[in-house]
Amino acid sequence: xxxxxxxxxxxxxxxxxxxxxxxxxxxxxxxxxxxxxxxxxxxxxxxxxxxxxxxxxxxxxxxxxxxxxxxxxxxxxxxxxxxxxxxxxxxxxxxxxxxxxxxxxxxxxxxxxxxxxxxxxxxxxxxxxxxxxxxxxxxxxxxxxxxxxxxxxxxxxxxxxxxxxxxxxxxxxxxxxxxxxxxxxxxxxxxxxxxxxxxxxxxxxxxxxxxxxxxxxxxxxxxxxxxxxxxxxxxxxxxxxxxx
Amino acid sequence: xxxxxxxxxxxxxxxxxxxxxxxxxxxxxxxxxxxxxxxxxxxxxxxxxxxxxxxxxxxxxxxxxxxxxxxxxxxxxxxxxxxxxxxxxxxxxxxxxxxxxxxxxxxxxxxxxxxxxxxxxxxxxxxxxxxxxxxxxxxxxxxxxxxxxxxxxxxxxxxxxxxxxxxxxxxxxxxxxxxxxxxxxxxxxxxxxxxxxxxxxxxxxxxxxxxxxxxxxxxxx
Ligand code: HEM
Ligand code: SF4
Ligand code: FES
Numbered sequence: 261x262x263x264x265x266x267x268x269x270x271x272x273x274x275x276x277x278x279x280x281x282x283x284x285x286x287x288x289x290x291x292x293x294x295x296x297x298x299x300x301x302x303x304x305x306x307x308x309x310x311x312x313x314x315x316x317x318x319x320x321x322x323x324x325x326x327x328x329x330x331x332x333x334x335x336x337x338x339x340x341x342x343x344x345x346x347x348x349x350x351x352x353x354x355x356x357x358x359x360x361x362x363x364x365x366x367x368x369x370x371x372x373x374x375x376x377x378x379x380x381x382x383x384x385x386x387x388x389x390x391x392x393x394x395x396x397x398x399x400x401x402x403x404x405x406x407x408x409x410x411x412x413x414x415x416x417x418x419x420x421x422x423x424x425x426x427x428x429x430x431x432x433x434x435x436x437x438x439x440x441x442x443x444x445x446x447x448x449x450x451x452x453x454x455x456x457x458x459x460x461x462x463x464x465x466x467x468x469x470x471x472x473x474x475x476x477x478x479x480x481x482x483x484x485x486x487x488x489x490x491x492x493x494x495x496x497x498x499x500x501x502x503x504x
Numbered sequence: 505x506x507x508x509x510x511x512x513x514x515x516x517x518x519x520x521x522x523x524x525x526x527x528x529x530x531x532x533x534x535x536x537x538x539x540x541x542x543x544x545x546x547x548x549x550x551x552x553x554x555x556x557x558x559x560x561x562x563x564x565x566x567x568x569x570x571x572x573x574x575x576x577x578x579x580x581x582x583x584x585x586x587x588x589x590x591x592x593x594x595x596x597x598x599x600x601x602x603x604x605x606x607x608x609x610x611x612x613x614x615x616x617x618x619x620x621x622x623x624x625x626x627x628x629x630x631x632x633x634x635x636x637x638x639x640x641x642x643x644x645x646x647x648x649x650x651x652x653x654x655x656x657x658x659x660x661x662x663x664x665x666x667x668x669x670x671x672x673x674x675x676x677x678x679x680x681x682x683x684x685x686x687x688x689x690x691x692x693x694x695x696x697x698x699x700x701x702x703x704x705x706x707x708x709x710x711x712x713x714x715x716x717x718x719x720x721x722x723x724x725x
Binding site for chain 2: 266279329331332333358360363364365366428429430431432433435463464466467470471472473474475476477478479482483490491493494495496497498500501504
């Protein structure tokens with residue numbers, strides 16, 4: 261099939277970007293979105309033009325590196341699917357796709373579609389860790405945990421830190437990400453050492469990184485490729501009230 | 505202090521003040537419902553409120569404080585949020601992922617504020633300036649017979665119906681949003697709060713509209 265792409269090109273953080281139009285032929289339904297971009301990039305390189313920069317690593321939906329907005333939808337139109345796992349069969353022959361980077365003040369564009377997500381690392385440094393004893397690894401079943409807590413911690417832990425929640429939010433709020441992290445540790449005995457300080461420190465780091473304030477619009481939960489529930493934000497609020 | 509000014513702190517201030525405003529609306533509606541029982545009941549209710557005037561004054565100041573807390577924090581939140589997200593997507597699909605109500609809270613809020621100002625300047629001020637102790641007329645007369653507050657005019661009725669619908673629109677998102685902000689989980693033992701949300705965004709505004717229309721069509725007279 262043939263597609264028209266309008267892709268955001270920006271040569272550096274400081275320069276102003278613009279949309280460039282590309283027509284791509286010979287797209288097959290089985291290609292992933294990124295394979296389609298690879299094909300386009302090969303052509304650009306052959307023509308001595310600079311290829312489109314976009315973030316990706318695992319291409320398996322597990323690392324959280326990828327992320328772009330296709331026709332106004334973070335990670336594309338499908339629910340619970342990362343951009344790297346999106347296949348061209350989702351689109352129709354002749355369609356025009358507008359491809360943009362995450363837009364948020366805290367995620368500066370590095371080049372084209374790649375953005376700087378160090379703000380998430382700053383939040384993780386502030387509390388996204390646990391203290392453990394060094395030495396041999398403990399026996400896997402040595403620490404009893406309620407099934408409900410284990411399940412919930414696991415659900416929250418599926419957050420891959422991609423930033424789609426921020427990108428989709430009209431307020432560029434990072435509360436779904438922070439909520440997922442805080443809730444994950446709050447559910448587990450291993451998270452208890454820093455429990456009373458974690459939420460305050462992470463929220464402080466989130467605020468100073470310039471993310472906006474959540475107003476519960478629910479766009480984050482709708483766009484999250486790991487379908488992290490907004491109840492993580494409710495729990496974040498609860499933890500914040502409890503441990504302030 | 506730092507708590508109040510953090511992102512979640514501001515949210516919580518908007519939520520608590522918003523819930524108090526919702527509770528105020530309940531009492532306001534209960535007062536207005538006495539209109540259906542005729543002048544005697546309405547006047548008795550107003551006289552009772554008159555007899556506890558100092559308390560009412562304190563409550564009025566409390567309400568003003570709550571309103572300022574709500575509006576001040578809401579405006580601050582909205583400005584910060586716009587600053588955090590300065591560039592819009594070329595082809596935004598926000599309707600697919602969020603409700604219109606949730607994205608226009610400042611606009612609906614501003615209309616509500618204008619309504620509150622006009623409403624107070626017509627009704628509350630005319631109460632203050634027409635003390636029935638000096639006249640032979642009662643409050644009921646002032647409001648409904650002399651139409652001091654412009655009640656009974658068709659444009660007033662239309663304006664009121666629109667404004668009240670916008671309050672409903674604000675609360676359709678606002679009430680459940682406040683519950684989330686205050687940490688109530690929809691699937692916890694507090695889930696009845698989510699189930700009764702429609703009382704606040706539906707039944708109560710509807711009640712006010714019924715009263716406005718009843719005055720307009722002479723059912724309350
Ligand atoms: C009858 C009067 C009002 C009631 C009952 C009311 C109620 C509420 C409630 C319950 C919320 C949700 C709080 C939350 O999300 O945590 C809210 C949010 C909001 N209100 Fe009001 N409000 C009223 C008037 C106003 C006025 C006059 C303004 C502004 C001029 C305003 C602006 C806002 C804004 C911008 C939000 C969004 C904040 C957010 O989503 O977190 N409201 N309101
Ligand atoms: S909460 Fe979802 S959208 Fe946000 S960073 Fe985690 S995986 Fe990505
Ligand atoms: S590239 Fe790893 S999740 Fe998409």
